[in-house]
Structures are given as C-alpha cells and as structure tokens.
Amino acid sequence: MLNIVAVLVVAVGVLCVLNTVLTLGMARRLRTQNELLANPSRFMPGNHFPPVMRVAGERTSAFSTTTVDGAPVDETFFDxxxxxxxxxxxxxxxxxxxxxxxxxxAAAFPGGRERVLALVIGAEGAEEKAELLKPVATVVVEDTHGGPLSTSLGTTAYPALGIIEPGGVVRASGTLIQDVAIALEKV
Known part of the structure; x- marks a missing residue:
C-alpha cells in the first residue's frame, strides 16, 4: 500500500512540474506576441506589415474584365x-x-460610384456582396484569386484598399480605411 501512495505522490509531483513548465512557456509566447503587436518594426523590416496590394508609387498593370452589370472595365478606369x-x-x-x-x-467618396472600383473574390456568396456594393461602387467579381483585376492591383491579402491616381499610380494602400483616408487628407 505504501508503494502505491509513493508512486501517486511522485506522479502528482511530476504533473505539477510539467504544468509549471508549460505555463511558463505559454507566458513567454504571449509576451512575444504582445511585443509583436505593440512594435511590429522590431520583427519586420520596413516598419510595417507586408503590403496587401501595390504600395504608394507603384503602378497598376493593364487589365480587362467585366462588371457585374455587364459593362467592360479596364485600366482606363484610372485615367x-x-x-x-x-x-x-x-x-x-x-x-x-x-x-x-x-x-x-465609399458612399462619401468624391466622384461617387463612378470613382469607386470594388472587387469581390469567390465562387459562392460573391453575388450577395456584389449586390451590397452596387449602390456605392463599380463592382467586379472574380471566381478565384489571381484574376485580371486582382493581378493588376497586386493583391496578396484581404481586404485590400487603395487610392489610385490618374495613370494607375497608387497613392496609398492598406487593409484599413485609415490607411487610405489619410492620403485623401493630404490633398
């Protein structure tokens, strides 16, 4: 009987030590993640997260596609x-x-619907999003990533937002409204 009690006490002790080690490891990982969120430049060169589309100063490439309304749209949209x-x-x-x-x-963007181009990517469920976007944007749907408009914009992650100047030059891009709104304030 004494041997069983000794084995149980040792097993509980081992479990306590293992729990402590795992807890300390988790605390270290959480601290690292908190540092990354607070200061991404420490972990990524360039003081920002990777771009979600072409960055300021880059030019969009030529493209040709059709809107959900059946109208053709190409790079002249940015002229x-x-x-x-x-x-x-x-x-x-x-x-x-x-x-x-x-x-x-988009509803408040200068120039209205004719100056807003929205891309929805997906084979199923894209129609619903397109219907919500139609009152405020010219809408294009592509079934898969890497379609003509997606390639022209250089999208790598979603959502991707940008302000495109005449000639297809990107003024600002990012994943948040603030990323592009600040470019409009500088005009």
Missing part, C-alpha cells in the same frame, strides 16, 4: 481622377468586419 479600390474575399473574417465601414466610406 480621369483619383479612384478608391477595394478587394474583398468571400469567407474572409477581416473582410466581413471591415465591409460596413467600407460601404460608408
């Missing part, structure tokens, strides 16, 4: 004045979170 562009992927949690804010921002 007249500044345009707001957005790319959303169906099923993307961040896209769902930022979608209502984008709708408000």
């Amino acid at each position: 007249e004045t500044s345009a707001l562009v957005a790319a959303f992927s169906v099923g993307c949690a961040a896209c769902e979170e930022r979608f209502p804010e984008f709708l408000q921002f």
Whole structure:
C-alpha cells in the first residue's frame, strides 16, 4: 500500500512540474506576441506589415474584365481622377468586419460610384456582396484569386484598399480605411 501512495505522490509531483513548465512557456509566447503587436518594426523590416496590394508609387498593370452589370472595365478606369479600390474575399473574417465601414466610406467618396472600383473574390456568396456594393461602387467579381483585376492591383491579402491616381499610380494602400483616408487628407 505504501508503494502505491509513493508512486501517486511522485506522479502528482511530476504533473505539477510539467504544468509549471508549460505555463511558463505559454507566458513567454504571449509576451512575444504582445511585443509583436505593440512594435511590429522590431520583427519586420520596413516598419510595417507586408503590403496587401501595390504600395504608394507603384503602378497598376493593364487589365480587362467585366462588371457585374455587364459593362467592360479596364485600366482606363484610372485615367480621369483619383479612384478608391477595394478587394474583398468571400469567407474572409477581416473582410466581413471591415465591409460596413467600407460601404460608408465609399458612399462619401468624391466622384461617387463612378470613382469607386470594388472587387469581390469567390465562387459562392460573391453575388450577395456584389449586390451590397452596387449602390456605392463599380463592382467586379472574380471566381478565384489571381484574376485580371486582382493581378493588376497586386493583391496578396484581404481586404485590400487603395487610392489610385490618374495613370494607375497608387497613392496609398492598406487593409484599413485609415490607411487610405489619410492620403485623401493630404490633398
């Protein structure tokens, strides 16, 4: 009987030590993650997260596609004045979170619907998003990532937002409304 009690006491002791080691390891990982969120430049060169689309100063490439209304659209969309562009992927949690804010921002964008180009990527569920975007944007749907408009904008993550100057030159880009709104304030 004494041997069983001794074995149980040793087993509980080993479990306590293992629990302490795992807890300390988790605390260290949480501290590292907190540092990354507080100061991403320490972990990534360039003082920012990787771009979600072409960055300021880059030029969009030529493209040709069709809107959900059946109208052709190509790189000449960017010839007249500044345009707001957005790319959303169906099923993307961040896209769902930022979608209502984008709708408000696009509705107030100078030039209205004719100066806002929205891209929805996905085979299923894209029609619903496109219908919500139609009152505030010219809408293009691409079934898969890497379609003509997505390639022209250089999208790598979603949501991707940008202000495109005449000639297809990106003025600002990012994943948040603030990333592009600040470029409009500098005009």
